[in-house]
Amino acid sequence: MSREVLDRILQRSPHEPEFHQAVEEVYLNVEKVIEQNPQYKNLNIFERISEPERIITFRVPWMDDQGNINVNRGYRVQMNSAIGPYKGGLRFHPTVNLSVLKFLAFEQIFKNALTGLPMGGGKGGSDFDPKGKSDAEVMRFTQSFMQELAKHIGHRTDVPAGDIGVGGREIGYLFGMYKKINNEFVGVLTGKGLGWGGSLIRPEATGYGLIYFAIEMLATKGQKFEGKRCLVSGSGNVAQFAMEKIIANGGIPVTASDSSGFIYDKDGIDAEKLEFIKELKEVKRGRIKEYADKYPSAEYHAVEKGATSNPLWSIKAECAFPCATQNEVNVEDAQHMIDNGVMLLAEGANMPTTPEAITMLQKGGVMYAPGKASNAGGVATSGLEMVQNYNGLYWTREDVDEKLRNIMRNIHDTCLKTAAKYGFEGDYMAGANIAGFIKVADAMVAEGIL
Numbered sequence: 001m002s003r004e005v006l007d008r009i010l011q012r013s014p015h016e017p018e019f020h021q022a023v024e025e026v027y028l029n030v031e032k033v034i035e036q037n038p039q040y041k042n043l044n045i046f047e048r049i050s051e052p053e054r055i056i057t058f059r060v061p062w063m064d065d066q067g068n069i070n071v072n073r074g075y076r077v078q079m080n081s082a083i084g085p086y087k088g089g090l091r092f093h094p095t096v097n098l099s100v101l102k103f104l105a106f107e108q109i110f111k112n113a114l115t116g117l118p119m120g121g122g123k124g125g126s127d128f129d130p131k132g133k134s135d136a137e138v139m140r141f142t143q144s145f146m147q148e149l150a151k152h153i154g155h156r157t158d159v160p161a162g163d164i165g166v167g168g169r170e171i172g173y174l175f176g177m178y179k180k181i182n183n184e185f186v187g188v189l190t191g192k193g194l195g196w197g198g199s200l201i202r203p204e205a206t207g208y209g210l211i212y213f214a215i216e217m218l219a220t221k222g223q224k225f226e227g228k229r230c231l232v233s234g235s236g237n238v239a240q241f242a243m244e245k246i247i248a249n250g251g252i253p254v255t256a257s258d259s260s261g262f263i264y265d266k267d268g269i270d271a272e273k274l275e276f277i278k279e280l281k282e283v284k285r286g287r288i289k290e291y292a293d294k295y296p297s298a299e300y301h302a303v304e305k306g307a308t309s310n311p312l313w314s315i316k317a318e319c320a321f322p323c324a325t326q327n328e329v330n331v332e333d334a335q336h337m338i339d340n341g342v343m344l345l346a347e348g349a350n351m352p353t354t355p356e357a358i359t360m361l362q363k364g365g366v367m368y369a370p371g372k373a374s375n376a377g378g379v380a381t382s383g384l385e386m387v388q389n390y391n392g393l394y395w396t397r398e399d400v401d402e403k404l405r406n407i408m409r410n411i412h413d414t415c416l417k418t419a420a421k422y423g424f425e426g427d428y429m430a431g432a433n434i435a436g437f438i439k440v441a442d443a444m445v446a447e448g449i450l
Contacts, residue, residue: 313336
């Protein structure tokens with residue numbers, strides 16, 4: 001495959017840096033595979049897989065509590081359905097734009113393929129910010145959003161889930177409006193409440209899956225979590241349940257963060273302290289600074305404007321789990337981690353590590369796992385929720401957790417085996433990109449030029 005193909009893709013989508021970054025990463029890994037498989041090259045699979053099958057953009061008008069009419073923009077990027085219905089979250093955040101959603105939808109193709117479940121890739125959302133809004137305002141917005149989205153989704157067509165800014169409250173309002181519009185009760189959304197079609201372990205799945213993956217990584221070096229200090233960014237759903245599973249395996253999380261700054265607890269975050277964080281963020285919707293106000297063993301560091309690195313990543317530890325947002329770990333951060341003895345970095349967020357930082361970590365001997373592999377537990381359990389909805393079943397917590405653990409173990413092993421097969425020994429990123437690409441590419445070849 002020539003560079004011309006990649007250049008054509010990037011030129012077709014100008015001013016979309018996040019999407020460019022995601023496409024280039026995969027291209028660098030699968031170029032050799034395409035050259036070795038003429039059918040992929042002849043059928044122009046890479047260019048086709050990089051172009052969304054459909055992009056829906058729509059207006060979302062809603063009324064605030066003061067009676068003012070507000071207008072936001074809604075999106076759904078239906079990227080690829082070669083192996084199953086479109087599957088991917090909805091994100092409500094001011095930073096949402098087409099570049100971010102295309103990057104997330106593109107990543108979702110390969111992440112979903114790695115789970116072994118029949119799910120295609122998609123992503124959606126809005127530039128609406130639920131932070132600071134009343135429940136009534138959130139309800140009015142989500143109902144308006146679903147009035148348009150409902151025309152384009154379905155339980156065998158496109159099954160959205162939650163993401164940043166879209167939790168149980170938002171999923172409830174979205175599902176209720178879809179049910180009213182279509183007059184049917186089907187599993188068109190995942191992340192639902194347990195009493196109305198949801199699955200046990202779904203809230204915990206991304207964080208739990210992240211640590212299950214890291215356990216497998218450590219095992220390849222004859223290591224366990226016990227006694228290992230862990231850096232975790234974020235303090236939302238993924239970070240909380242990653243810390244819970246770290247603690248359960250004898251590890252010691254020492255950091256947590258939000259958009260205002262981070263806390264470092266030299267004594268470690270134990271189960272009791274983690275419960276405080278969960279209540280702080282999920283019930284009180286407070287700021288992480290309040291943790292340092294309560295626990296004298298912790299110190300708080302505010303975000304410094306213009307800072308070129310994040311001091312969170314300069315703290316001495318053995319494991320790192322970025323669980324906040326894209327491109328939060330840069331080259332300086334990577335160097336600090338190498339200098340301070342970090343042996344493993346597994347991504348809980350989507351694309352939180354810059355390409356230059358990934359290269360530095362790998363050259364520095366740090367085991368690196370990309371989000372499309374290590375944080376696939378969330379969408380994997382969404383897939384398990386879909387299966388339960390299709391069959392009208394509710395599996396036990398133990399059943400779902402065991403299935404999740406097995407899926408993450410299989411993803412880990414697939415990444416390593418595929419990387420070794422194509423000359424990228426020990427490279428989880430290459431293994432994930434190649435394995436996911438081959439599965440989807442083979443389906444696209446079989447289904448013809450669509």
